[in-house]
Amino acid sequence: MGDIAIKNISFSYEEGGKVILKDIDTRIHAGEFVCVLGQSGCGKSTLLRLIAGLESPTAGELSIDGAKVDGASLQRGVVFQDYGLFPWMTAGENIILALKQRFPERSKQELKKIAVDMLKRVGLEDSVFGKLPKELSGGMKQRCAIAQAFSIDPPVLLMDEPFGALDAVTRTRLQDLVLELWAQGEPKKTVLFVTHDVDEAMLLANRLLVLGQSPSNIIYDCVIPDEKRPTRESQFEDPEFLKMRTELIRQINKDVASHVEKTM
Numbered sequence: 001m002g003d004i005a006i007k008n009i010s011f012s013y014e015e016g017g018k019v020i021l022k023d024i025d026t027r028i029h030a031g032e033f034v035c036v037l038g039q040s041g042c043g044k045s046t047l048l049r050l051i052a053g054l055e056s057p058t059a060g061e062l063s064i065d066g067a068k069v070d071g072a073s074l075q076r077g078v079v080f081q082d083y084g085l086f087p088w089m090t091a092g093e094n095i096i097l098a099l100k101q102r103f104p105e106r107s108k109q110e111l112k113k114i115a116v117d118m119l120k121r122v123g124l125e126d127s128v129f130g131k132l133p134k135e136l137s138g139g140m141k142q143r144c145a146i147a148q149a150f151s152i153d154p155p156v157l158l159m160d161e162p163f164g165a166l167d168a169v170t171r172t173r174l175q176d177l178v179l180e181l182w183a184q185g186e187p188k189k190t191v192l193f194v195t196h197d198v199d200e201a202m203l204l205a206n207r208l209l210v211l212g213q214s215p216s217n218i219i220y221d222c223v224i225p226d227e228k229r230p231t232r233e234s235q236f237e238d239p240e241f242l243k244m245r246t247e248l249i250r251q252i253n254k255d256v257a258s259h260v261e262k263t264m
């Protein structure tokens with residue numbers, strides 16, 4: 001579950017308008033943790049929105065486990081930078097709302113138990129359940145959003161710069177949390193994680209994709225096998241990873257240079 005087939009998809013927001021993505025063709029295998037990198041405005045969020053079913057490709061085909069993506073689905077959890085919690089509901093109510101859609105047959109008590117357990121799993125204390133988002137710090141809100149996404153247990157998880165607004169220490173903790181939740185999955189979820197932070201991507205991903213400037217395409221695709229995964233220490237010590245880091249930065253910037261040349 002969670003196998004994503006992206007067959008030659010192209011996309012424009014308006015008919016005959018600017019082409020944002022062009023002929024993207026790849027397969028994302030079930031259980032992969034894929035980080036998507038690229039310059040701002042190249043179409044990373046657009047690609048995620050397509051996979052989420054919030055937009056439809058202009059050309060090509062997008063399917064998950066053989067079924068065409070058609071509208072949003074509980075099979076795909078999303079976590080965005082702005083937390084995605086309803087401000088008028090408590091953290092607990094936000095999670096229960098998502099759970100109700102996923103498990104309509106379960107009682108309120110059962111759903112509450114799942115929500116409380118999930119908040120605990122992401123390191124939040126019981127009292128958070130009854131708090132409104134505005135009473136929580138950015139890191140706590142993002143933990144709630146992660147709890148919500150994992151509680152509905154979707155085979156595919158889409159994360160769009162989820163830690164972009166957080167301070168460095170909170171960010172480090174949440175990176176560890178997401179990696180831990182992913183690694184504990186049985187079976188593992190397929191994760192697509194957009195970031196503009198090369199170091200974050202190398203730490204989290206077992207596959208890295210770089211999108212070029214729009215109309216964008218995949219210009220770099222590299223797999224880091226689980227047994228070779230860097231740690232926070234080896235990431236900056238191991239010559240192999242330092243080389244990969246340089247190459248990633250080069251790839252991201254290379255296309256910008258040629259894009260500027262083309263448009264001049």
Ligand SMILES: Nc1ncnc2c1ncn2[C@@H]1O[C@H](COP(=O)(O)OP(=O)(O)O)[C@@H](O)[C@H]1O
Nearest residue numbers: 013020038039040041042043044045046047214
């Ligand atoms: N709703 C929209 N309508 C029209 N154009 C959009 C819309 N959303 C994004 N774009 C344009 O699509 C391009 C890619 O945007 P986006 O996917 O958000 O890039 P990224 O996430 O890589 O920064 C940009 O040029 C942006 O201006």
Ligand SMILES: [Mg+2]
Nearest residue numbers: 044045046160
């Ligand atoms: Mg974006």
